[in-house]
Amino acid sequence: MNVEVMRNVFARNDALAADTRALLTQYGIVSVNLIGGAGAGKTTLLEATLPKLAGRKRTAVLEGDIATTHDAERIAALGVPAMQLLTDGGCHLGAALVYNSIQKLPLAELDLVFIENVGNLVCPANFDLGEQRTVAVLSTAEGDDKPAKYPLLFKRANAVVLTKLDLLPHVSFDVEQCIRYIRQLNEAAPIFALSAKTGDSLDDWVTWLLSA
Amino acid sequence: MNVEVMRNVFARNDALAADTRALLTQYGIVSVNLIGGAGAGKTTLLEATLPKLAGRKRTAVLEGDIATTHDAERIAALGVPAMQLLTDGGCHLGAALVYNSIQKLPLAELDLVFIENVGNLVCPANFDLGEQRTVAVLSTAEGDDKPAKYPLLFKRANAVVLTKLDLLPHVSFDVEQCIRYIRQLNEAAPIFALSAKTGDSLDDWVTWLLSA
Numbered sequence: 001m002n003v004e005v006m007r008n009v010f011a012r013n014d015a016l017a018a019d020t021r022a023l024l025t026q027y028g029i030v031s032v033n034l035i036g037g038a039g040a041g042k043t044t045l046l047e048a049t050l051p052k053l054a055g056r057k058r059t060a061v062l063e064g065d066i067a068t069t070h071d072a073e074r075i076a077a078l079g080v081p082a083m084q085l086l087t088d089g090g091c092h093l094g095a096a097l098v099y100n101s102i103q104k105l106p107l108a109e110l111d112l113v114f115i116e117n118v119g120n121l122v123c124p125a126n127f128d129l130g131e132q133r134t135v136a137v138l139s140t141a142e143g144d145d146k147p148a149k150y151p152l153l154f155k156r157a158n159a160v161v162l163t164k165l166d167l168l169p170h171v172s173f174d175v176e177q178c179i180r181y182i183r184q185l186n187e188a189a190p191i192f193a194l195s196a197k198t199g200d201s202l203d204d205w206v207t208w209l210l211s212a
Numbered sequence: 213m214n215v216e217v218m219r220n221v222f223a224r225n226d227a228l229a230a231d232t233r234a235l236l237t238q239y240g241i242v243s244v245n246l247i248g249g250a251g252a253g254k255t256t257l258l259e260a261t262l263p264k265l266a267g268r269k270r271t272a273v274l275e276g277d278i279a280t281t282h283d284a285e286r287i288a289a290l291g292v293p294a295m296q297l298l299t300d301g302g303c304h305l306g307a308a309l310v311y312n313s314i315q316k317l318p319l320a321e322l323d324l325v326f327i328e329n330v331g332n333l334v335c336p337a338n339f340d341l342g343e344q345r346t347v348a349v350l351s352t353a354e355g356d357d358k359p360a361k362y363p364l365l366f367k368r369a370n371a372v373v374l375t376k377l378d379l380l381p382h383v384s385f386d387v388e389q390c391i392r393y394i395r396q397l398n399e400a401a402p403i404f405a406l407s408a409k410t411g412d413s414l415d416d417w418v419t420w421l422l423s424a
Contacts, residue, residue: 037249067360119334120334121332122250139353166382171353
């Protein structure tokens with residue numbers, strides 16, 4: 001019984017995700033679903049990335065959170081269109097909320113739409129939002145074994161961003177070991193180790209987004 | 213229909229949590245449910261705390277994870293009985309798994325049982341495990357606004373541990389602001405700001421556990 005209910009939830013989600021994907025494709029828009037734990041640095045990554053895309057890609061951001069509009073305010077402060085999607089307690093964004101929200105964006109004037117998911121390494125990985133690219137975001141403060149402990153996201157990701165490289169001298173995080181864990185799950189996804197705070201090593205990530 | 217199913221899930225969970233609580237009370241055991249995001253430092257907190265309880269409280273640890281036995285191995289290395297509870301994809305521990313596991317512990321020989329939940333600031337806060345104390349664990353690397361953004365856990369917590377105080381010089385984290393956010397949700401819970409890595413300021417937390 002429970003299994004059947006879950007199937008229904010996923011089937012409904014997947015149908016709406018397919019509608020979102022069709023709509024975005026029609027407008028030539030690529031969307032990127034950023035998934036990572038609370039405090040992994042997803043918003044800071046966007047704050048560092050969006051100015052580098054300016055003039056090359058027309059961007060917008062859907063900010064998923066359980067509560068508050070902090071993150072959408074941070075993005076709007078950059079002059080980038082931002083919309084706050086509140087789940088009111090929900091632990092992940094669902095395709096329905098994204099589908100309804102994305103239609104309120106000026107789609108004809110956009111190239112790249114970021115969807116920042118609720119901070120959570122687990123649940124968001126189960127839900128297709130209709131994005132073209134799924135990006136896992138993990139910070140060096142979280143520990144290098146997290147891909148092994150939370151495998152689904154890293155299996156599914158089209159790219160992995162290791163953030164907060166500036167903290168490496170102060171935390172126990174072995175970048176090579178982390179990459180080995182990721183490669184056990186995912187042979188193909190590019191891995192970008194960078195610091196959004198200092199701007200260090202952002203270029204490869206930006207280049208990947210430009211060609212996405 | 214969905215609401216009804218969720219009610220059934222919670223009702224079944226709460227019944228098993230009540231059974232766990234009754235069993236622990238019968239043996240005079242206090243259990244502590246540690247909840248925080250992946251990489252907040254829950255296991256490191258236990259590694260620093262357990263030796264300080266040695267000789268004063270007889271402890272055991274149930275380690276909740278989606279995959280791997282890394283964390284139970286870290287605890288067992290301290291000579292403390294540890295059991296790994298794997299959710300196989302599940303984003304939180306449920307009362308059924310805890311109830312079945314706790315009966316395998318030598319209950320007559322224990323005073324304090326820690327349950328380290330799956331790394332997730334969101335879902336575990338919804339599920340009573342039958343614990344006597346719920347503890348929220350947040351690291352300074354995650355950002356001071358996380359209580360506002362993930363309110364349920366901080367509302368429900370009997371205590372809050374702010375970990376990785378040693379990272380303060382390297383991250384943007386305003387301890388006073390974080391405490392204000394917590395106090396908007398929870399007036400009573402003690403807040404322990406500490407570094408499990410350096411051992412700094414652990415004493416108040418240990419004293420609280422001793423009197424729990």
